[in-house]
Structures are given as C-alpha cells and as structure tokens.
Amino acid sequence: MKFFFPDSQDQVDPGFHFVTEERDPFRVRQRDDQYAHEVLTQAPFDGLLVSKAIVDGTAAGTGKYTVAQRHRLYREGARRFFRLDHGHTPLEIMGDCGAFSYVTEEYPPYSVDEVIDFYDGCGFHYGIAVDHVIFQYEPKTTRDDKRAEEWVRRQDITLDLAEKFWQRCKARRVSFAPLGVAQGWSPQSYADAVKTLQDIGYQRIALGGMVPLKTPEILACLAAIDQVRDHDTTRFHLLGVSRCDEVRTFADYGVTSFDSTSPFRQAFKDDRDNYYTPTGTYVALRVPQVDGNAKLKARIRSGEISQNRALELERTALTRLRQYDADEIDIDPVVHALDEYSAVWDGKSDRSSQYRATLADRPWRACACDLCKTIGIEIVIFRGSERNKRRGFHNLYVFEQRLRAQQGRTPCDQDPT
Incomplete structure (x- = not known):
C-alpha cells in the first residue's frame, strides 16, 4: 500500500531559531526551505500528489503557487522542483485536477489536453x-x-472525460500511467462506474468523493466494486482517504494506494489530537504569539489587558517549557504558566489536564524521528508555522510507521505495487 502526500507547498526553514524566532535574512524560500522528505531521514510517504488547481488555480481563484514557482515547476519538472533526489528515499509523483476546488462549477474548468500537458x-x-x-x-x-x-450528470461527465483522457493518452503516448476516476453516491453507482472504466481499458482507477464517508460506508462501496472488478489487473487509489487500521481490508479489495493530508493537518487544525505516537495522540501546548493572535490583539486594543502583561505571560510560558525539558523545574509551574497565558488569549477552554498529560509523558523523548530528536519540546508547542509544520511532518512519520506495522513491513521493504 503506497501513501501519497498532497502537496500544498508545505516546507520548513532549516535555519529558523526557536528561541529568538529569527530567520536568515538571506533566506530564499524555494531554494532553502525543506520538504518533509528532506527533513526526515526516512521519507514519511511513498510519493507526492500534486493538483493542477493548486499549481495553476481555476477561474474561481488562484492556486497556492506564485507565478515564479509555477514557471519553475514547468521548466524544471517535478523531480527537480520537489528535489526528490535530495531526500533519502526514492519518491513518485501523482497528479490530479483538484476537483474539490471547482466543485461548485457546472463543468470542470480544464480540458483533457491541458491536464495531459500538465x-x-x-x-x-x-x-x-x-x-x-x-x-x-x-x-x-x-x-x-x-x-x-x-x-x-456529474458521474456521466467524469466517465465521458475519462474515456477522452484514455484515448488522448494513447494517441499522445504519454510517459505517465493514466488513472480513471470513479465518482458515485452509492455502492452500486460506484460499481457501475468502475465497470465502465474497466471497459474503457483502465487498470488503475481512483475512487473519488469518499472523504466525507464513514468507514463502514467506504467498505460497503468497496464490497460492491469487488463484484465487478477484474481481480487480476485492476488496482485502486483512494482519493483523500486515510484509515490506517483498515489497510489490510482495503488491500483485499484491490486498493494499492491512497492519499491524505489528515496526519499533517491535525497537527494544527485539530482541537486535541495534535501530536501522534504509535499508540495514540496528545494535545499540543498552545503558546500563540501576542502579535499573531487576533483575539488577544483585540483585547489589547480595547484596553482590557496591557500588551506588556501579555508579552510577559507569553515569555514566561515559553521559558518554563524549556526549563522543564531541561529537567530544571517540575510540571506544576509549567501548567500554571500555560493556564495563566491561556486565560488571557483564550479565556474559554481549560486544557490544563490535557497539557499535564502531554508534559508528564514527554512523548517527544521517546520518538525516533529526526525532528523530535533535534528540537525537543518545541515540537509540541502550538505556535506559528515553523513548529506546527514540523509537528505535522512528525505526524506523517508516525502515520507511515503505523501503516508499515499494519502491513507487517519494515523500512527497507518494497511496496508490492
């Protein structure tokens, strides 16, 4: 089972100083910042998923790439742009159109040939x-x-475009392996779409639209699809779906790859499951920047709290966290400092028991990933993109370890696909 990580230009600055929070003044993001597969000795995924909508945007909005980055990608190609040879693990690249970005439009904004060109x-x-x-x-x-x-209507559009895509790929003798897409609203409709795609000639099929589905619903769809799939040749990719505990069941139904941002995004989007371990999760320790928290800035502007007081509480929380990591103080003054600052910038959520659990277990000390070994407690501090993205990279590392464990693989094993 291969795991592809969707690219959204998520990189970290290797020269970032965690105490002063300063960067090299001569830093160039594209040249100097690093992807997860460069930061971690063992890449936490088998490849990247790159969406045309992220790179080129749509009529409804721009993508996440600057004009210069987009031109560089087209000029250099994906292998050089993403520095796939700079990491320690060979990686693959999968492309899609980013259908979520144009879901409200009547018809996909890209032609078949535009996508093939990409x-x-x-x-x-x-x-x-x-x-x-x-x-x-x-x-x-x-x-x-x-x-x-x-x-x-949407399913028919998808199947019609899949047939045109297949024919144009053959005519143009493309260098990539084409995947058709099955979209549906029920187990039977997914099975019907897969049958049509197989009749067209596809042996690799992506299953889309399953992100909102619960695990039993996904399994029901796979069971129906299994009745029509060619068991000898057809292989499936799950778009946007990660269910680590179900990978063996998915494999039995012909799934050989999937993509997901969930492990990464939970690092800074989830209310409590921010830091992954092999057996569970921990909440991250929230110490937002005074000048970067909208709620706190509003309270300062209104005169409800002084900026100096907020800065003092922020500095105290960070200092005590580092003292705790150095075994200079015990846990109580750290939790107290976090609570005091939380009362100022939040004032609603009481996370003291969750903070205490994270601090008491010190999970970063037991982690073998390069990031936890290098930056220590900073990995569990919820504060700015440099820490939050590194925690996301850590989560990808742990997720990939869990995935291997589910499949009985070791880091050296090759994927059967």
Whole structure:
C-alpha cells in the first residue's frame, strides 16, 4: 500500500531559531526551505500528489503557487522542483485536477489536453483523469430517482472525460500511467462506474468523493466494486482517504494506494489530537504569539489587558517549557504558566489536564524521528508555522510507521505495487 502526500507547498526553514524566532535574512524560500522528505531521514510517504488547481488555480481563484514557482515547476519538472533526489528515499509523483476546488462549477474548468500537458510536462509517474466530484451518499438511490439527477450528470461527465483522457493518452503516448476516476453516491453507482472504466481499458482507477464517508460506508462501496472488478489487473487509489487500521481490508479489495493530508493537518487544525505516537495522540501546548493572535490583539486594543502583561505571560510560558525539558523545574509551574497565558488569549477552554498529560509523558523523548530528536519540546508547542509544520511532518512519520506495522513491513521493504 503506497501513501501519497498532497502537496500544498508545505516546507520548513532549516535555519529558523526557536528561541529568538529569527530567520536568515538571506533566506530564499524555494531554494532553502525543506520538504518533509528532506527533513526526515526516512521519507514519511511513498510519493507526492500534486493538483493542477493548486499549481495553476481555476477561474474561481488562484492556486497556492506564485507565478515564479509555477514557471519553475514547468521548466524544471517535478523531480527537480520537489528535489526528490535530495531526500533519502526514492519518491513518485501523482497528479490530479483538484476537483474539490471547482466543485461548485457546472463543468470542470480544464480540458483533457491541458491536464495531459500538465502531467507529461512536469514528468509525473501517474496522472488522474479530469473528474467532477459527488459529495452525497445515498445508498438506496438509483440513477432513475429524480434526486440523483445532478449526481448522474456529474458521474456521466467524469466517465465521458475519462474515456477522452484514455484515448488522448494513447494517441499522445504519454510517459505517465493514466488513472480513471470513479465518482458515485452509492455502492452500486460506484460499481457501475468502475465497470465502465474497466471497459474503457483502465487498470488503475481512483475512487473519488469518499472523504466525507464513514468507514463502514467506504467498505460497503468497496464490497460492491469487488463484484465487478477484474481481480487480476485492476488496482485502486483512494482519493483523500486515510484509515490506517483498515489497510489490510482495503488491500483485499484491490486498493494499492491512497492519499491524505489528515496526519499533517491535525497537527494544527485539530482541537486535541495534535501530536501522534504509535499508540495514540496528545494535545499540543498552545503558546500563540501576542502579535499573531487576533483575539488577544483585540483585547489589547480595547484596553482590557496591557500588551506588556501579555508579552510577559507569553515569555514566561515559553521559558518554563524549556526549563522543564531541561529537567530544571517540575510540571506544576509549567501548567500554571500555560493556564495563566491561556486565560488571557483564550479565556474559554481549560486544557490544563490535557497539557499535564502531554508534559508528564514527554512523548517527544521517546520518538525516533529526526525532528523530535533535534528540537525537543518545541515540537509540541502550538505556535506559528515553523513548529506546527514540523509537528505535522512528525505526524506523517508516525502515520507511515503505523501503516508499515499494519502491513507487517519494515523500512527497507518494497511496496508490492
């Protein structure tokens, strides 16, 4: 089972100073900042998923790449742009259109040939056909039901574009392996889409629109698909779905790869599951910057609290965290400092018991990843992108370790795909 991490230009500055929070004044982000596969000795994924919508944007909005970055990617190709040879593990690149970014549009904004130009021009290993996502899940609704009219329209668009994509890939003799996309709203509709894609000629098929589905619903769809799939040749990629505990079951249904940002995003988006361990999660220790927290800045502007007092509480919390990591103080003054500062910048959530659990267990000391070994307690401090993204990279590392454990693999094993 291969794990692809969706690219969103998430990098960290290797020269960032955690105490002074200063950067090298001559730093150039594209040249100097590092991807997860460069920071960690063992890459925490098998490849990257790069969306055309992230790179080029759509009519509804710009992507996350600057004009200079976009031109560089097209000019240099993905292998050089993402510095795939700079890491310690060979990586692959998969491309898709980023259907979530144009879900509200009547029709996908890219032509088949534009997408092929993107995949082939950047040197991707795999390329996913243009699709139109379906979010609804109604297992008992058939194609003839009026409620399914829009879902049927989107599925038909996706299948029509998949056929055109297949024919153009053959005619252009592309260098990447093409994947068709199955979109559906029920187990039967997914099975129907897979059957059509196999009839077109696809042996690799991406299953889309499953992000909102619960695990039993995903398994129900895979079971229905299993009734029509060619067990000898057809392999599936799950778009945006990560269910580490189910990888063996997924594999039994022909799933050989998936992509997800969940382990990374939980580092700074989740309310409590911010730091992964092999057996669970911990909450990160929130110490936001005084000048970077909107709620706190509003209280300062209103005169409710002085800026000097806020800065003092912020500095005290950081100092005590570092003293604790150096075994200079015990846990109580650290939790007290965090609570005092939290009352100023938050005033609603009481995380003291969760903070105490994180501090008492010191999970960063037991972690073998390069980041935890290098920056210590800074990895669990919820504060700014440099710490938060590093914690996200750590989560990817742990997630990949869990994935290996589920499959009975070691770091040296090769994927069967």
